[in-house]
Amino acid sequence: MRIAFDLDGTLIDSAPEIRGIANGILAEEGRAPLSLAEATGFIGSGAGVFIARMRAARDLPESAQEDLRARFEARYEVSFGLTRLYPGVPRAREALAAAGHRLGLCTNKPIGPTRAVLAHLGLTGIFSAVFGGDSLSVRKPDPAPLLAALGAMGSGPCLYIGDSEVDAETAQRAGVPFLLYTEGYRKTPAEELPQAGRFSDFGELTDRIARLAE
Structure with a gap:
């Protein structure tokens, strides 16, 4: 996937x-x-x-x-001292890669700071496609960046994982299933956002995706 x-x-x-x-x-x-x-x-x-x-x-x-x-x-682009990965992200990433999933990134953060923070956190090379907020002439919730990121990963089933109203709208407009991470920066109640499912712990993610794939 x-x-x-x-x-x-x-x-x-x-x-x-x-x-x-x-x-x-x-x-x-x-x-x-x-x-x-x-x-x-x-x-x-x-x-x-x-x-x-x-x-x-x-x-x-x-x-x-x-x-x-x-x-x-x-x-x-040079400030990282207070930025942290959410708990369980490294292990979830390894499990998803081991299961054969292709991983990409679609963010509204400018591409320069995006690549800089990925390098700082040891995530360079993990994602086969990385699209920032200035990679195209439009940004989320326009579906184009998400579709471009997914397209760069080839073909087959797809999924978008995010935390916010913008992410949910982007996935909906792109016609892509959306999985909501509930511990991020969302303001709207989780149940009010269009989604295929939601999770609060990255330890749940591999099993959640396996169930969606079924």
Whole structure:
């Protein structure tokens, strides 16, 4: 099976890292820091949307958008100290690969920071296809990045695994079964999102996928 994963909120908990970078920039601008809940709520639609939401929350002008985004992304590519894999991800990844599944990544994180954090966490070479938020001219929930990632993995049954409303909509628009990781950055009740199933522990993932495949 071809299995594509989201990244932030699905494989990695990056919210503390993103919050720290954002708060460093806000301090330089003389603005109050974001809470972890605020930062988490702003994640999911790419760096540009994150910065726009941060600006609105701290009354920063629209004219500052591109400068703030450039400063954010420059730090984002080299800041990893607070980013962690969710528990059980390495073992689940090994089990899926051993079972013959092909693994890919489809995230709204820009491709530069995506590749940098994969290298930092020892995941380089694990995914046969990696698509970031700027790999194409559109990003999730447009289905094109997911379809491109899955297409790059060949043919056969497929599945998308993510944690958010954006991921669920992307899979639905692509016509791809969606498996929801419930411990990420979702705001909507899990049962309200379109899905083929959900899980809260990566130790469950291999069996969950085997049951879906049946």
